[in-house]
Structure formats: structure tokens, C-alpha cells
Amino acid sequence: MNIYVDIMIAIVLSMAVSFILVFPVMKLAVKWKMMDYPEMRKIHKEITPRMGGLAIFGGAVAGMLYIRPDLPYLIPICIGAFIIVLTGLLDDRYQIRPLFKLLGQVAAAGVLIFSGLKIDVLSIPFIGMVSLSDPISIIFTFVWIIGITNAINLIDGLDGLAAGVSTISLISIAVMALAIEPQVAIVYLCVVLIGSNIGFLFHNFHPASIYMGDTGSLFLGYSMAVISMVGLFKNVTLFSFVIPIIVLAIPVFDTLFSIVRRLINKQKIMMPDNKHIHYQILEAGFSHRTTVLIIYAFSAVFGLLALLFSLTSFGISLIITFIILFLLHLFAEMTGVVYRGKRPVIGLFSKTQREKDRDKS
Numbered sequence: 001m002n003i004y005v006d007i008m009i010a011i012v013l014s015m016a017v018s019f020i021l022v023f024p025v026m027k028l029a030v031k032w033k034m035m036d037y038p039e040m041r042k043i044h045k046e047i048t049p050r051m052g053g054l055a056i057f058g059g060a061v062a063g064m065l066y067i068r069p070d071l072p073y074l075i076p077i078c079i080g081a082f083i084i085v086l087t088g089l090l091d092d093r094y095q096i097r098p099l100f101k102l103l104g105q106v107a108a109a110g111v112l113i114f115s116g117l118k119i120d121v122l123s124i125p126f127i128g129m130v131s132l133s134d135p136i137s138i139i140f141t142f143v144w145i146i147g148i149t150n151a152i153n154l155i156d157g158l159d160g161l162a163a164g165v166s167t168i169s170l171i172s173i174a175v176m177a178l179a180i181e182p183q184v185a186i187v188y189l190c191v192v193l194i195g196s197n198i199g200f201l202f203h204n205f206h207p208a209s210i211y212m213g214d215t216g217s218l219f220l221g222y223s224m225a226v227i228s229m230v231g232l233f234k235n236v237t238l239f240s241f242v243i244p245i246i247v248l249a250i251p252v253f254d255t256l257f258s259i260v261r262r263l264i265n266k267q268k269i270m271m272p273d274n275k276h277i278h279y280q281i282l283e284a285g286f287s288h289r290t291t292v293l294i295i296y297a298f299s300a301v302f303g304l305l306a307l308l309f310s311l312t313s314f315g316i317s318l319i320i321t322f323i324i325l326f327l328l329h330l331f332a333e334m335t336g337v338v339y340r341g342k343r344p345v346i347g348l349f350s351k352t353q354r355e356k357d358r359d360k361s
Contacts (some may be wrong), residue, residue: 018056036048050215155278159206174187
């Protein structure tokens, strides 16, 4: 069958299954008391079911059963995904300690590394191909998988945010997997997740009737990390080390800037705060939906820049690099790294009092 027909069927199937599964998952969440309650640091005002990530996972499984990608390490990848989903479910139900949640992520990454799936070669700009020794390769792979998994987890702070940002990143990866060096299996992995996310977003976009919880955010983060490992890192080009970071720029740099900000302000690194990009844009006076759409736009820009970065000449790539650096500086100000977090947002996203009053009227 034609690859594009397969892609369309996989997307529709994943989307339909994810959309339908939300209804029984919501009932289970109520029955098992997996509910998200309003509190000081959270935006929502209503008690809302979480564990919606189970519907995303179910949609992805349905798409995978149909499309059956011919991919090395598929069984270890699936085992790791099961461990991650189980870890997320336990956290959604019992609010397990961060250490136990980390152990689940380490176990999932360990399954992949033990099977032989590692980042063992990097192509770094101005340096070239760098082969990593086994210890360095194992450490780098652990850091990548756990880092991306937690980056998606941390950005899951507003209705539809994590699902939308990961979908935009997955679309970027899928386009590159088709345009640069055809990797059909990677495209298939992307499309089943894209379909699952879209099906879930019907219920999760503001005002959300269900949250994905750690079940969903950890699963999406793990999936993004794995797809970038077997797709972008394995695509031996001049910038293969940089491209996955650009594609995932929003969650990656939001996490990194959070760490830097807390170090600057002498706070505990693991201590949650309200200086993430989504909180900052909300603080500027934008509505919940508009804030999410602004971050979607940022994600789309970074995805487009990653695609151009991988297709253009060296000179054009340097120009794109300066654009990316400018956007990252803007991003750093928005997330409170600049000025030690004392200036909440830069003027670009600050509304005047007159605009705020007009919005309220």
C-alpha cells in the first residue's frame, strides 16, 4: 500500500482511538481518585480528572498495531514505553516521590541501552564526526532520554500545551525524516503519536475536561527522546547533533533556563516555581488560550528553523543560527533568567494597563 495512504489511516485510527478512550479513562480516573485538585501554584479552578495519557498511549498502540513499522530495537522501545506509562500511572495515583519517578525513567532508559540503542556518534558543527566511548555514550544516552522526558513533563502546565508542542515537534521530525533521508519507520512512529495527540486535544484544549497527567507527559517525553535518537541523531549530517535540540527547543530550554534561574536565585533545582514560559506569558495579561497559541507559534518557528538548518548551505545555516540565538535570548528573558527573574516578562509581551482594562470589560 502507498506510504501516504498508510500514514493517513494510521493518523485517523490513532486519533479516533485516543478520542474515544478518553471517555472510559475519565470514568476510571474518578473511580481510582486520580483527580487534579486546584492549589496555589496551579491555574485551573475545577477538580479535573488526570491520567488522560492512558488514552494517548492507547491511540499510539492502535496505530502501531496497524502500521507495524520495521524498526530495530522496537521491542525494547515498547518495553521502555510500558515502564514509563506504569511510572506515570503510579505518580498520578499516589504522587510518588521524585526519586521513585526518576528510577522508573532510569529503568526505561536502561532497557534501551542494554539492548544496544545508544547515541554513539555525534556530528558537531565545526568539529565533525565524534565517536563516543562506551561509558560516555551510555551517560549521554541516559541524560538525553531522562532530560527530554522531564522537559515535556515540566512544560505540561496549561491546557493543551504539552500535547500541542510535542505534536508540532513530531510534525517537524516527520517532515525531516521524509525530506532529508527517507526514514519511513520514523515517520510511522511520529504519525501514530501525532494522531493520538490530536484525538486527545479535543478534550484537553482549554477549557480541558481531562489532563494527560504524568502518564501522558512522561510517555510523550520518552517517545520524543527515542524518536530523536533513532531518527535525527542517526541521520549523519553536519548538524545532526544540533537539529534535535532545535526541534525540541521550547521544552529543552525552558527546562535548562529553569535550572539556571534557580541556581542564580539560590533555590533548590527541583523546587517548582511559576517562572516557566507559560506562566510568564499569562502574567503578561494574555488569556489561557492565547498563551498556549503563542507557545505553539514559537514551537512551529523552531521546527521550521530546524528543517531549514538541515537543508540549507553552511552560510545560510549561520544566519539561521543567529536567529535562533536571538530567539533563545528572548526566551531567556521571558523565563526569568535575565535580571535574576525579577523582571517577569519583556516589553514585547507586556500589555499596557489600558489593554488589560479593555480585556476585562
